[in-house]
Amino acid sequence: MYPGQTTGKGPSTPTQIYQQPPRLLIVHIALPSWADICSNLCEALQNFFSLACSLMGPSRMSLFSLYMVQNQHECLLPFVQVKGNFARLRACISELRMLQREGCFRPQGTSLQLAVEDGLQQFKQYNRHVTTGAALTCTSLEITVLTSQPGKEVVKQLEEGLKDTDLIRVRRLQVVEITKGVLEGMDSASPGEESSNDESSILGTDIDLQTIDNDIVSMEIFFKAWLHNSGTDQEYIHLLLPSRAFSNISRARDNPMCLKCDLQERLLSPSLLPGTADGSLRMDDPKGDFSTLYQMASQSSASRYKLRVIKALKSSGVCESLTYGLPFILRPTSCWQLDWDELETNQHHFHALCHSLLKREWLLLAKGEPLSGGHSLREPTSTFYVILPSRSPTLLVKAVATRELMLPSPFPLLPEDPPEDSLKIVESTLDCLELEPTYNPLQVCSHLYSYLSSTSAKPQGQLHSSWESRALRKGGQLQTNRIRATVAPLPMTPAPSRALKMPAACKAPSEGFFQPFMEEEAEEEYPSAP
Incomplete structure (x- = not known):
């Protein structure tokens, strides 16, 4: 199970290996940057959400919210479900494009x-008022601050400002500094590489700091x-390998060396997206996937899915026409439930395996061991995989x-x-073709x-979540296309009285629209200022 998800007695479902925690994105960009x-940011967001909202199968992202901070904080998008909600997300991105780009202001430090x-808040x-759907399991939140200011200064500012704030619901808080550079070394880059996404440092109160171009x-x-x-x-x-501690082959197989690994996708399956070459192959049912590795790994809970290495192969000894399905990546596990010594030893052995396979120019042939699921008279089928080493500390599985x-x-x-x-003709x-040393997708x-x-582009289903609909029913209809939060935002300055005061940037177009909804929570969530 993952943080933010409920615990059950049975094996974990395939949905759990996909779903990510709710995300709050705060764009903290000063003028004139x-x-x-x-x-660039708006184009990247629109491209990303065109994928995330269209993916079939289990939902990869649950909830998303967007804030903008210039001279004051402003909620551009309250928490919404991502899947199938592209129309609303694109409207929010369009609003982001229209924000002031020139001029000057005096930003408030808070x-x-x-x-x-x-x-x-x-x-x-949201969690309090939503009573159906996957949002019930969303108990922790990841917050990302995109900033044009020096990242270390922003981290210190957050550490100081949030030292008295209850962050128990925050699974991760990261500051991402956008640098002025452009994408260099693009010829050698490959999609999904996380070189620009690695944590450059962790400061103070576990605030991650990283940079992107x-x-x-x-x-x-x-x-x-x-x-x-x-x-x-x-x-x-x-990943089970015969142990060198046993000379007898049968004993070596019964007592193998075990490398504990995490599984990561290399590509998004085209079958998950409409309009692609394989778009007719629907993936709503995990059993319909022609490559079962990811689903099998997600279903194993009490006993992990096992790949038992049965022999080695020369690197040139496998014809590409014999491989099928999507490739996946194995890497040393980062499971927090293992003690530090075991994690470190496991990682060292994994890296040594990669190094040795490259040196010998070997591949591994492995057999997927069926999960124990009761007794059956029929012998279960097996899937076989080739495992290829990489110059990065990972193994490719096909x-x-x-x-x-x-x-x-x-x-x-x-x-x-x-x-x-x-x-001669050929x-x-x-000779007329341009020659590239590598394929760069x-x-x-x-x-x-x-x-x-x-x-x-067209809205799919109901645009408003149930907690927003509740406010609509009680307070009338929203008279504007501008997306706004449906709970009272925090005041910009300490309120002199118990009256709720909404900053102009976040104020609803109709004074009576949110009032019935806010009255119920005002007493508890927004106590009077000292």
């Missing part, structure tokens, strides 16, 4: 702190990390064909000496973002 950052506290009240691709990669499973409550894969899946391939060997005239044709665009944005 906003003019340089706004376009604005960022108030944005964090206000977002926490929104999250608390001010360009669309870097921001996209940062946001796409939100689609990864980041839970550390369990490891997912046990499903490989077995005898039952093979179709006839009666192709003769390539003739050694093709006709001279044909050879050689001259190939970041330079290949399928126009998927624009397709998803256009097909998801």
Whole structure:
């Protein structure tokens, strides 16, 4: 199980390996930096949410909220469900584009702190009033502050401002400094690499500090990390290798060396997205996936899914036509339930395995061991995988064909000496091509973002969540298209009386709209200022 999810007695469901915690994004950009950052940020957000809102299958993201901090904090989007809600998210991004880009102001020192506290208050009240759906399990929140100011100064500002704030519901608080650089080394980069997403330091009260470049691709990669499973409550894969402590083969298999690993996707499956080549293959049912590794790992709870290595192969000994499905990545586990010594030893052994396989130019052939699920007269089928080492401390896992899946391939060997005239024609044709040393997917665009944005433009289902609908029923209809929070925001300055005062930036268009909803919580959530 992951933080923010309920605990049950049965095996974990496949949904749990996908779902990420609710996220609060606070854009803390001062003028005039906003003019340089706004376009890239909004484009990256729209591209990312065109994917996140369109993904079929289990929901990757549950809730999202957006705040803007310039001269004061402002809630541009209260917490909303992400999946199927692209129309509303795009409207919020459009509002972000229209914010002031020029001029000057005197920012209030407490604005960022108030944005964090206000977002926490929104999250608390959302959980209190939502009574159905996955939001019931959303008990912890991840907060990301995007800033154009020096990151260390922002961290110190937050540490000081939040030292007396109850952050028990905050699973992670990170400050991300947007630098003025552009994406360099793009030719050698690859999607999903987290070099720009690594934590550069952890300061004081566990506030993560990192940097990203001010360009669309870097921001996209940062946001796409939100689609990864980041839970550390369990490891997912046990990689079993014959133990050198036993000379007898049968005993070595019965007492293997076990490397505990986490599993990570390398790619988003095209079958999860409409309009792609494989869009007809729906993935709503996890059992329908032709590559079962991720689902099997997510279903194993009491006993981890096991990959038992049965032999080694030469690196050149596997034909690519025999592999199928999506590739996955194995890395040493970061499960917090293991003690530090075990984590460190496990990581050292894992890195040594990667190093040794590269040195020997070997691959591993592994067999997926079926999960124990009662007694059956029929022997369960097995899936086999090839495990490839990488220069990074990871292993690539791909499903490989077995005898039952093979179709006839009666192709003769390539003739050694093709006709001279044909050879010359083809050689001259190939000479016209531009030669690249590696394939860089970041330079290949399928126009998927624009397709998803256009097909998801219409609202899907009810735009308002149930807690907003409750306010609508009690207070009448909203008379504006501008998205606003439906709970009372924190005051910009200490209130002199018990009366609730909303800052102008967050005030509802109708004074009576939110009043019935706010009266119930005002006494408890917003006590009078000292």
